[in-house]
Amino acid sequence: MTHDQYDRQDPQEQFPAPDEQTGGQQSAPGRTGRMPDTPDHGEDSYRGTGRLTGKRAVITGGDSGIGRAVAIxxxxxxxxxxxxxxxxxxDDAEETARLVRAAGRTVVTVPGDIREEEHCAEIVRRAVDELGGLDILVNNAAHQMAQEGGITDITTEQFDRVLKTNLYALFWLCRAAVPHLAPGSxxxxxxxxxxxxxxxxxxxxxxxKAGIVNFTKGLAQNLADRGIRVNCVAPGPVWTPLxxxxxxxxxxxxxxxDVPLGRAGQPAELAPAYVFFASQxxxxxxxxxxxxxxxxPLA
Structure with a gap:
């Protein structure tokens, strides 16, 4: 039986436990197709009800993981x-695009590196030009690389990449998008x-990630008088190629x-949070x- 996001299920048993999952080691940034246990993005389970009809959204990192689930x-x-x-x-981006088209919607795919300021501006320009406007910006793309030795193993190159991908791009994209966002966006x-x-x-x-929380709270106050809302989703462990x-x-x-439910979350379980924040x-x-x-607990 195929369940959708509205069916009652035991959250402990809904998806595989850690001893039942195999990731398949690979190089960054990671590909969905190389994971022996492919994440669930809601391909067979997410049921829409028209809550975002007519809206136009940018989703960074929309090729896989949480980004793909949100796009679906x-x-x-x-x-x-x-x-x-x-x-x-x-390859992952093309599969996400296929799933969006299968839902009867328009999709634009934009390759590039969001560590580049001009690329961030181009993303917003293309959304406005090719989708006819912009109502929702989802800043989702991120980079991480675990270092067992902590600070002594983090190179300046890695630190720069993480900050540029996770924070600089967030700032650049928001700054470029705000002039195009109408009240209610x-x-x-x-x-x-x-x-x-x-x-x-x-x-x-x-x-x-701590910076993103602070940025969200500050930007929300900054844009309130424009009628633009700014919110944030904070995932725990989620099963993605990353x-x-x-x-x-x-x-x-x-x-x-190590979480009370005893397993990693699946991208499909994150998507409804983004839909809630995007909807009226x-x-x-x-x-x-x-x-x-x-x-x-977060705190």
Whole structure:
């Protein structure tokens, strides 16, 4: 039996436990097709109800993981989407685009590196030109690389890449998008439980995620008088290609076991949070962080 997101299920048993998942070690940024246990993005389960009909969205990192799940959900809710991806993730991006088209919506795919300021501006320009405007910006793309030695193993090159991908791009994209966002539009950022409970191996990544939480709260106040809402989703452990591509094998094998529900989340379980923030249902919510963590407290 195929369940959708509205069917009652036991959250402990809904998806595989850590001892039942195999990531398949690979190089960054990671490909979905190389994972023996492919993440669930809602391909067979997400049921839309028209909550985003006529909206136009940009989703960074929309090729795989949470980004793909959000693209599927948005499309099935009636939105047209632009997804960004690194050139080496083309195969994943094409599969996401296929799923959006299958939902009857328009999709624009934009390869490139969001560490480049001009590329961020180009993403917004293309959304406005090719989708006819912009209503939703989802800042989802991120980079991490675990370092067992902590700060002494983090190179300046790595630190620069993490900050440029996770924070600089967020700023550039928001700055470019705001002039095109009408009242009622939304910006949704992706933070992490790492913003509140940082792992020593992810010091640089956790630092950027804490910055995203602060940026979200500040920008929400900045844009309130324009009628633009800004919110943030903070995932816990989520099963995506980023995990086997950036973490040691032993960590992948136990990934997700430390949360109360006893397993990693699936991208499909994150998508409804983004739909909520993108929809009119959250009209009185701005500057908020929604944790989707399997029961592990954010604070």
């Amino acid at each position: 959900a948005f499309a099935r809710e009636g939105a047209d989407v632009l997804i960004t991806y690194l050139p080496e993730e083309k 939304t910006i949704i950022n992706t933070a992490s439980i790492q913003a509140y409970q940082p792992s020593p191996q992810l010091l640089d990544y956790a630092t950027t 995990i086997p591509a950036t973490m040691p094998e032993e960590a992948v094998e136990s990934f997700g076991q 249902e959250s009209s009185y919510v701005t500057g908020e962080v929604l944790g989707v963590t399997g029961g592990k």
